[in-house]
Amino acid sequence: MNLSYISTRGIDTPKNFTDVLLAGLAADGGLYLPETWAALDTAALKGKRYADIAEAVLTPFIDGTIEQADLRRILGETYHGGGFDHPSVAPLVELKNGIHILELFHGATLSFKDYALQLLGRLFDHVLTRSGQKITIVGATSGDTGSAAIEACKACKNIDIVILHPKGRTSDLQRKQMTTVDAPNVRNLAIEGTFDDCQAIVKTLFSDETLRHELNLSAVNSINWSRIAAQIVYYVSAGVSLDKPASFIVPTGNFGNVFAAWSARRIGLPVQSLTLATNRNDILTRFFETGAMTMEGVTPTISPSMDIQISSNFERYLFELMDRNANAVRDFMAQFKISGTFKVPDAVLKKAQTDFHASRCSEAETLAAMKHCYDATGYILDPHTATAYHAALATKPPSPVVIAATAHPAKFPDAVKQAIGLNPPLPDRLAVVMDKPERFTVLSNDADIVKAFVRR
Numbered sequence: 001m002n003l004s005y006i007s008t009r010g011i012d013t014p015k016n017f018t019d020v021l022l023a024g025l026a027a028d029g030g031l032y033l034p035e036t037w038a039a040l041d042t043a044a045l046k047g048k049r050y051a052d053i054a055e056a057v058l059t060p061f062i063d064g065t066i067e068q069a070d071l072r073r074i075l076g077e078t079y080h081g082g083g084f085d086h087p088s089v090a091p092l093v094e095l096k097n098g099i100h101i102l103e104l105f106h107g108a109t110l111s112f113k114d115y116a117l118q119l120l121g122r123l124f125d126h127v128l129t130r131s132g133q134k135i136t137i138v139g140a141t142s143g144d145t146g147s148a149a150i151e152a153c154k155a156c157k158n159i160d161i162v163i164l165h166p167k168g169r170t171s172d173l174q175r176k177q178m179t180t181v182d183a184p185n186v187r188n189l190a191i192e193g194t195f196d197d198c199q200a201i202v203k204t205l206f207s208d209e210t211l212r213h214e215l216n217l218s219a220v221n222s223i224n225w226s227r228i229a230a231q232i233v234y235y236v237s238a239g240v241s242l243d244k245p246a247s248f249i250v251p252t253g254n255f256g257n258v259f260a261a262w263s264a265r266r267i268g269l270p271v272q273s274l275t276l277a278t279n280r281n282d283i284l285t286r287f288f289e290t291g292a293m294t295m296e297g298v299t300p301t302i303s304p305s306m307d308i309q310i311s312s313n314f315e316r317y318l319f320e321l322m323d324r325n326a327n328a329v330r331d332f333m334a335q336f337k338i339s340g341t342f343k344v345p346d347a348v349l350k351k352a353q354t355d356f357h358a359s360r361c362s363e364a365e366t367l368a369a370m371k372h373c374y375d376a377t378g379y380i381l382d383p384h385t386a387t388a389y390h391a392a393l394a395t396k397p398p399s400p401v402v403i404a405a406t407a408h409p410a411k412f413p414d415a416v417k418q419a420i421g422l423n424p425p426l427p428d429r430l431a432v433v434m435d436k437p438e439r440f441t442v443l444s445n446d447a448d449i450v451k452a453f454v455r456r
């Protein structure tokens with residue numbers, strides 16, 4: 001028997017790792033979690049290469065559903081096969097003021113999303129080759145996820161990928177990272193509408209049962225368990241490289257990356273404290289202050305990848321917080337859907353506050369944090385990472401402090417310029433996309449037209 005994965009809503013039948021990989025969301029609307037958390041001897045991993053730490057972390061989760069030799073080869077190819085431009089893969093850089101930056105921008109598209117998606121693409125391809133299936137991945141993007149998913153799938157024989165972006169509403173750089181990829185299985189669609197229109201079209205496609213089965217539609221959004229599992233690895237790699245348990249601070253949107261940090265602690269990584277940083281869209285910080293999860297509108301910020309209304313991955317933590325009571329989770333989620341709010345009892349809030357600290361950061365504070373860091377240390381932060389730097393200064397957690405740097409500053413040149421008056425140097429990987437020819441198809445904001453295109 002392999003390790004089972006169960007749904008946070010408790011109705012779906014248990015599945016193994018590869019089933020959960022392909023399914024993404026559980027059929028009952030819940031998210032998958034392992035039925036038990038294995039314990040990892042993290043001390044034994046000090047000094048090991050990234051792929052070896054990944055193998056130690058991931059093997060109990062995969063639990064025999066992928067041959068060990070195949071897993072080892074896939075991890076070597078993913079992390080040491082040229083896809084990441086730093087030998088440590090996720091280097092830990094100590095700044096002059098004692099704060100450590102965990103640089104998660106050494107992958108193809110310069111955000112942390114490459115670390116999980118590069119592996120996910122290869123795992124998908126491996127499993128699909130075994131089963132003789134082909135799938136079509138369809139997704140909408142406002143920025144980082146689309147390019148990371150395209151880079152991850154462009155070499156996959158069994159995957160076609162179609163990414164919708166709102167025409168003229170992404171940055172030039174973000175669009176070019178998607179549209180300059182020259183691969184026959186990649187299609188970019190520029191939709192004449194907003195990001196919400198793109199998302200609505202994708203939803204319509206997925207709700208068409210005929211199309212879904214005809215093309216084996218699949219998604220790679222952050223509710224996929226394998227993305228969380230892959231993200232645990234860099235927390236372990238950073239944690240074991242330090243002499244003392246670290247205080248981690250993670251810029252947060254969908255609660256995925258910070259849940260990976262929580263999971264690293266859950267399997268045995270000694271951690272001093274865990275802080276989530278939000279921008280002015282602070283639904284999560286309000287939860288950790290009051291115990292109430294209450295939806296408000298989203299305000300656009302200079303850290304756009306954290307501009308969220310609902311943190312989908314929070315449901316995983318809620319399930320753990322409620323001692324894995326799926327009925328309670330179902331009730332909370334039903335209340336939230338109907339009224340836009342739910343509240344946990346005070347005793348549960350107290351427990352949550354021992355797991356996480358939370359910090360919010362206004363636009364002015366984000367810019368000030370970027371300037372403070374540059375003036376004090378010469379290091380240029382991207383605006384997402386800056387919200388975590390702000391938390392470090394504001395809450396002063398015990399050292400060593402480790403900040404997850406979720407993107408390279410060159411991806412957000414306007415915010416950097418505004419904060420420190422300089423254009424961040426463009427890494428080679430970004431410089432090359434600037435002059436390459438773009439390939440995309442403009443379609444009107446109409447689900448039927450997109451459907452016809454995807455069929456062709």
Ligand SMILES: *Cc1c(COP(=O)(O)O)cnc(C)c1O
Pocket residue numbers: 111112113144145222251252253254255256257258305306384406407
């Ligand atoms: C996606 C993203 C985030 C938010 O990560 P979550 O896992 O959704 O919390 C933060 N920063 C950057 C740069 C991102 O691309």
